[in-house]
Amino acid sequence: TTARITIDRDFTIAPVPRRLFGSFVEHMGRCVYTGIYEPGHPAADAKGFRTDVLELVKEMGPTVVRYPGGNFVSGYNWEDGVGPVADRPTRIDGAWHTIETNAFGLHEFVDWSREAGVEVMEAINLGTRGVDEARALVEYANHPGGTTWSELRRKNGAEDPFGIKLWCLGNELDGPWQIGHKTAHEYGRLAQETAKAMRLVDPSIELVAVGSSNRGMPSFGTWEHTVLTHAYEEVDYISMHAYYQEHDGDAASFLAEAVDMDEFIDGVISTIDAVKAAGKHSKNVNISFDEWNVWYQSGLDTEDQPHQVSKDWRTHPRLIEDTYNVTDAVVVGTFLHSLLRHGDRVHIANQAQLVNVIAPIRSEEGGPAWRQASFWPFARMSALARGRILRLAVTADQLETKKFGGVDAVDAAATWDEETGRLALFIANRSLDDRADVSLALRGLTATRIRSAEVLTVPENGDRFSANTQDAQDRVGLRPLEDVALVDGSLRLTLPALAWAVVELD
Numbered sequence: 001t002t003a004r005i006t007i008d009r010d011f012t013i014a015p016v017p018r019r020l021f022g023s024f025v026e027h028m029g030r031c032v033y034t035g036i037y038e039p040g041h042p043a044a045d046a047k048g049f050r051t052d053v054l055e056l057v058k059e060m061g062p063t064v065v066r067y068p069g070g071n072f073v074s075g076y077n078w079e080d081g082v083g084p085v086a087d088r089p090t091r092i093d094g095a096w097h098t099i100e101t102n103a104f105g106l107h108e109f110v111d112w113s114r115e116a117g118v119e120v121m122e123a124i125n126l127g128t129r130g131v132d133e134a135r136a137l138v139e140y141a142n143h144p145g146g147t148t149w150s151e152l153r154r155k156n157g158a159e160d161p162f163g164i165k166l167w168c169l170g171n172e173l174d175g176p177w178q179i180g181h182k183t184a185h186e187y188g189r190l191a192q193e194t195a196k197a198m199r200l201v202d203p204s205i206e207l208v209a210v211g212s213s214n215r216g217m218p219s220f221g222t223w224e225h226t227v228l229t230h231a232y233e234e235v236d237y238i239s240m241h242a243y244y245q246e247h248d249g250d251a252a253s254f255l256a257e258a259v260d261m262d263e264f265i266d267g268v269i270s271t272i273d274a275v276k277a278a279g280k281h282s283k284n285v286n287i288s289f290d291e292w293n294v295w296y297q298s299g300l301d302t303e304d305q306p307h308q309v310s311k312d313w314r315t316h317p318r319l320i321e322d323t324y325n326v327t328d329a330v331v332v333g334t335f336l337h338s339l340l341r342h343g344d345r346v347h348i349a350n351q352a353q354l355v356n357v358i359a360p361i362r363s364e365e366g367g368p369a370w371r372q373a374s375f376w377p378f379a380r381m382s383a384l385a386r387g388r389i390l391r392l393a394v395t396a397d398q399l400e401t402k403k404f405g406g407v408d409a410v411d412a413a414a415t416w417d418e419e420t421g422r423l424a425l426f427i428a429n430r431s432l433d434d435r436a437d438v439s440l441a442l443r444g445l446t447a448t449r450i451r452s453a454e455v456l457t458v459p460e461n462g463d464r465f466s467a468n469t470q471d472a473q474d475r476v477g478l479r480p481l482e483d484v485a486l487v488d489g490s491l492r493l494t495l496p497a498l499a500w501a502v503v504e505l506d
């Protein structure tokens with residue numbers, strides 16, 4: 001296949017929102033316990049944080065991490081996770097049929113975030129709780145001192161406020177599975193009043209209202225419309241969640257799911273802007289795509305599926321520990337392209353989750369930690385997407401798919417950093433059989449050097465299902481992209497079939 005791409009330095013979308021490269025740590029399965037936190041592990045530091053996992057997190061480069069859920073948060077009392085660990089209660093977590101010891105809580109997460117160099121994005125419980133507990137938590141976290149809640153924080157060892165800026169007003173409350181599920185009207189009013197009360201404690205915070213749990217929800221569209229009709233002025237963002245998987249061996253449709261993500265985002269933008277127009281609001285509400293990933297929710301019957309583990313009560317059962325292959329990694333790359341292409345309105349995005357639970361990083365209790373195939377597109381895009389997002393003109397051969405009809409065989413996104421003069425191209429070849437010959441014309445930009453060029457594709461003697469495992473941790477990764485050259489100021493490159501690549505020029 002072939003593709004022609006034109007880049008013009010004046011055709012830009014927005015500055016790169018660095019919070020697009022976010023991740024998510026939920027009290028679920030082994031994300032916290034034996035994931036980021038495992039006292040007694042040979043690599044654990046004095047606080048019980050796994051330094052081997054921390055090193056991989058730093059290499060992957062998430063900028064912001066959402067915590068502590070997820071479905072978990074809708075039944076969680078934040079007070080259970082603060083104070084002396086010995087005094088913390090042991091609770092039932094109904095969302096994941098798990099025993100929560102509360103050995104890890106807010107202070108531990110803030111400490112861990114500082115070590116990881118990430119911003120905290122804190123979700124509050126609007127399932128079983130409401131306005132009062134939310135404003136108490138903001139006071140506990142962000143008020144300097146001299147009040148009951150802020151002094152309790154200081155007594156618990158944090159002299160200075162945590163300064164948490166970004167807050168989620170609950171999680172997936174449109175979903176019947178959610179503890180404290182609500183109608184759009186109930187939630188819209190609750191979000192509005194909770195937001196108001198939280199801001200009265202700290203006016204500098206940014207707030208995310210709950211959007212639809214996925215595009216297929218029967219209330220998708222009307223949920224966002226109703227919630228924002230109530231809370232437009234009080235919130236800054238509305239959330240989106242989406243998980244994708246390959247169905248019935250239809251890899252072509254799966255590889256094109258970024259088309260669905262593009263359409264989903266465009267739909268939410270339309271709804272936000274309809275409420276803006278009708279309500280005569282002047283500010284924009286933007287999008288926090290705070291859960292996205294590949295997740296094999298059907299078709300797997302492994303022991304880590306929720307219906308398998310819900311027989312007994314355990315503290316950190318294996319839950320949805322999906323192993324990601326080459327195909328999944330290419331799809332993850334295209335999701336990041338989609339998010340970047342919408343960076344004018346999607347200002348925050350969180351890949352779900354960070355460790356073990358549908359995660360780019362895996363770890364074993366007492367054992368090693370390693371990178372999944374899907375680690376690589378995230379790590380490179382987080383490192384290299386700098387400056388402004390460029391609007392690409394792509395003319396590509398079409399691939400036929402059952403779900404979307406004809407789609408571009410080549411999917412791409414790019415950024416240009418005026419300060420360093422660096423241009424980063426992120427590009428995927430969705431074809432399972434054919435290589436892609438790509439030419440990139442640069443207008444108003446001069447590139448004289450290829451700084452780096454790497455590709456993730458099917459490894460030697462492997463296939464599209466090849467993946468990294470505990471015993472073969474580096475089977476899938478990035479290798480140098482050989483077929484790439486600057487010819488008369490234009491870039492020419494050839495991608496192997498089923499590939500994701502990154503080229504950096506200056």
Ligand code: AHR
Pocket residue numbers: 026028069070071072171172213291352353
């Ligand atoms: O990330 C796993 C789960 O998916 C989250 O807890 C929930 O918000 C979503 O349904």
